[in-house]
Amino acid sequence: MSHQPPVSCIPNTGKMSKAKKVIEEAKEINNPEIDLVDKGISSLEEIPGLFSLENITRLSLSHNKISVVPAALANLSNLEILNLANNNIQELPVSLSSLPKLRILNVSLNKLYNLPRGFGSFPVLEILDLTYNNLNEKVLPGNFFIMDSLRALYLGDNDFEFLPPEIGNLKNLQILSMRENDLIEVPRELGQLARLRELHLQGNRLVVLPPEIGTLDLASNKSVLRLEGNFWVPPIEDQLKLGPSHVLDYLRSETYKVLYSRHMSAKPPPPPQTVDKSKKASRAA
Amino acid sequence: MPGLATMSLDNMYCTRCGDGFEPNEKIVNSNGELWHTNCFVCAQCFRMFPDGVFYEFEGRKYCEQDFQVLFAPCCAKCGEFVIGRVIKAMNSNWHPACFRCEECNVELADAGFIKHAGRALCHVCNARIKADGLQNYMCHKCHGVIDGEPLRYRGEVYHGYHFTCATCGVELDHTAREVKNRPGYAANDVNNLFCLRCHDKMGIPICGACRRPIEERIVTALGKHWHVEHFVCAKCEKPFHGHRHYEKKGLAYCEQHYHQLFGNLCYVCNQVIAGDVFTALNKAWCVHHFACSVCDAPLSTRSKFYEYDERPACRRCYEKFPAELRRRLRRAHHYTVRR
Numbered sequence: 001m002s003h004q005p006p007v008s009c010i011p012n013t014g015k016m017s018k019a020k021k022v023i024e025e026a027k028e029i030n031n032p033e034i035d036l037v038d039k040g041i042s043s044l045e046e047i048p049g050l051f052s053l054e055n056i057t058r059l060s061l062s063h064n065k066i067s068v069v070p071a072a073l074a075n076l077s078n079l080e081i082l083n084l085a086n087n088n089i090q091e092l093p094v095s096l097s098s099l100p101k102l103r104i105l106n107v108s109l110n111k112l113y114n115l116p117r118g119f120g121s122f123p124v125l126e127i128l129d130l131t132y133n134n135l136n137e138k139v140l141p142g143n144f145f146i147m148d149s150l151r152a153l154y155l156g157d158n159d160f161e162f163l164p165p166e167i168g169n170l171k172n173l174q175i176l177s178m179r180e181n182d183l184i185e186v187p188r189e190l191g192q193l194a195r196l197r198e199l200h201l202q203g204n205r206l207v208v209l210p211p212e213i214g215t216l217d218l219a220s221n222k223s224v225l226r227l228e229g230n231f232w233v234p235p236i237e238d239q240l241k242l243g244p245s246h247v248l249d250y251l252r253s254e255t256y257k258v259l260y261s262r263h264m265s266a267k268p269p270p271p272p273q274t275v276d277k278s279k280k281a282s283r284a285a
Numbered sequence: 286m287p288g289l290a291t292m293s294l295d296n297m298y299c300t301r302c303g304d305g306f307e308p309n310e311k312i313v314n315s316n317g318e319l320w321h322t323n324c325f326v327c328a329q330c331f332r333m334f335p336d337g338v339f340y341e342f343e344g345r346k347y348c349e350q351d352f353q354v355l356f357a358p359c360c361a362k363c364g365e366f367v368i369g370r371v372i373k374a375m376n377s378n379w380h381p382a383c384f385r386c387e388e389c390n391v392e393l394a395d396a397g398f399i400k401h402a403g404r405a406l407c408h409v410c411n412a413r414i415k416a417d418g419l420q421n422y423m424c425h426k427c428h429g430v431i432d433g434e435p436l437r438y439r440g441e442v443y444h445g446y447h448f449t450c451a452t453c454g455v456e457l458d459h460t461a462r463e464v465k466n467r468p469g470y471a472a473n474d475v476n477n478l479f480c481l482r483c484h485d486k487m488g489i490p491i492c493g494a495c496r497r498p499i500e501e502r503i504v505t506a507l508g509k510h511w512h513v514e515h516f517v518c519a520k521c522e523k524p525f526h527g528h529r530h531y532e533k534k535g536l537a538y539c540e541q542h543y544h545q546l547f548g549n550l551c552y553v554c555n556q557v558i559a560g561d562v563f564t565a566l567n568k569a570w571c572v573h574h575f576a577c578s579v580c581d582a583p584l585s586t587r588s589k590f591y592e593y594d595e596r597p598a599c600r601r602c603y604e605k606f607p608a609e610l611r612r613r614l615r616r617a618h619h620y621t622v623r624r
């Protein structure tokens with residue numbers, strides 16, 4: 001990371017001065033929402049005065065070249081929305097988790113291979129978007145699932161094979177996306193998420209679902225249940241052809257409970273990994 | 286397989302993959318269907334059949350292990366697979382020898398059974414238990430067995446005919462109402478029993494939830510009366526206790542559940558949307574919060590946006606997505622449109 005020669009930002013000076021202008025304007029008119037999208041920024045320290053904008057509530061930094069998020073970003077104690085989508089971030093500072101008002105954090109489309117210890121201590125986080133990184137269940141910090149203020153958790157396009165049963169602690173979760181991971185199994189505890197109305201499981205390696213999923217309110221016209229692109233047992237696959245609500249009906253049946261418990265005790269080998277992830281942009285150094 | 290040798294390899298194809306066969310390649314012939322040896326596998330575990338034994342179900346072939354796991358019923362008593370005769374009873378499957386009377390242990394498969402209080406009983410045991418009257422109430426006054434519903438009074442159960450209505454004197458039954466206190470009466474005057482007709486005339490309101498009289502604080506809503514603790518959100522069943530309730534189709538909801546069920550909390554600010562609402566992708570937004578989920582740029586009703594995990598992404602962001610992600614999203618989109 002630090003081997004980049006300092007001259008690398010020279011071609012971007014045109015854009016950098018634009019960033020400076022945005023900050024100065026924001027100071028003048030006291031604008032609480034800062035847009036620094038696609039400004040060629042490679043380091044936040046290069047933006048003079050950014051960390052002193054204590055009154056801002058939103059900071060949007062999508063589509064830049066930021067690789068290091070400085071701990072001082074947590075000085076912006078009024079931030080409610082922080083958007084770092086599509087940068088080169090490999091690590092986050094734990095200080096972010098102490099932002100007292102942060103409700104929405106978007107670190108999608110980056111190069112995260114882990115999360116800092118203590119990451120889960122956000123006091124009021126509602127939407128966490130970690131889509132398209134290199135995360136899996138082994139790198140989640142121990143307190144990840146204490147974030148019971150979460151309404152939406154986006155973990156699509158990562159490398160999860162298992163979803164920890166502690167997911168059941170996220171009582172307020174309404175949206176969970178695990179799209180195109182490597183999931184082999186989802187836990188029964190998913191059935192405890194009574195408020196869940198959007199569940200994306202498409203493009204994984206799932207064979208069965210816990211019967212408890214059938215009790216969730218995922219069949220209403222306001223709900224979303226995505227299951228395609230898995231290795232379902234034939235009866236689930238057949239119901240899926242009729243529609244996701246038929247799958248839910250089937251999961252509630254006595255026949256299925258027997259099938260599920262037998263499948264879980266037989267433990268057949270998991271289906272093969274089908275997606276070639278080596279071409280993901282998150283992988284490149 | 287002598288028959289195969291006379292056929293030309295040119296018009297022989299594998300039932301599973303549709304490809305042809307190499308000269309001298311080993312071919313599996315099962316009931317006239319041909320397979321590559323690699324393709325003649327269990328539909329569930331994709332492994333070859335141990336000892337060539339397979340089970341067919343709805344056109345698919347399974348190894349014994351998976352066939353049992355997927356389709357053979359399991360006995361509710363002993364937990365073993367039931368092969369052969371299956372007794373379907375009490376919402377479960379049983380071996381004939383495992384389905385027995387829960388009192389005397391006699392086999393029920395051919396003799397028939399009676400469901401009594403959640404247990405399967407033979408006719409003899411059922412008749413005996415019914416005669417014992419164990420499940421019936423005993424009258425607190427005469428100690429006789431009460432057939433049917435008892436009359437409840439001061440925490441005890443009675444035959445109705447031991448009491449008469451405090452107003453009209455008619456003999457009572459289990460529908461009688463006990464009144465514990467009543468505005469304007471001393472405690473001694475009450476704690477009386479009344480027939481339904483006289484009780485209704487007393488004008489004591491009945492709770493719309495529990496159908497019992499309301500003698501303390503009363504809530505009037507949805508055209509009915511309620512005990513304070515019985516007027517609850519139809520979704521979470523928490524009492525409103527004076528907090529605002531929202532009505533929809535004759536039911537009452539707390540603010541949170543009303544908006545969760547019928548509408549309109551903004552996806553970004555999670556507040557009730559005052560004024561115009563943008564709805565898309567099963568979500569709602571305040572006008573000034575409807576924005577691209579990747580770059581936060583405001584969107585309008587006229588903006589073209591792409592669906593990305595059921596959220597909007599603006600065209601600029603979509604074009605900045607990695608090419609391989611765009612390819613996958615395109616494919617997924619085709620899939621959902623086709624359905």
Ligand SMILES: [Zn+2]
Nearest residue numbers: 327330348351
């Ligand atoms: Zn098999």
Ligand SMILES: [Zn+2]
Nearest residue numbers: 360363380383
């Ligand atoms: Zn048995």
Ligand SMILES: [Zn+2]
Nearest residue numbers: 424426427444
């Ligand atoms: Zn009596």
Ligand SMILES: [Zn+2]
Nearest residue numbers: 450453480483
């Ligand atoms: Zn009367």
Ligand SMILES: [Zn+2]
Nearest residue numbers: 492495512515
């Ligand atoms: Zn009541």
Ligand SMILES: [Zn+2]
Nearest residue numbers: 518521539542
């Ligand atoms: Zn409620």
Ligand SMILES: [Zn+2]
Nearest residue numbers: 551554571574
């Ligand atoms: Zn809003």
Ligand SMILES: [Zn+2]
Nearest residue numbers: 577580599602
């Ligand atoms: Zn955008």
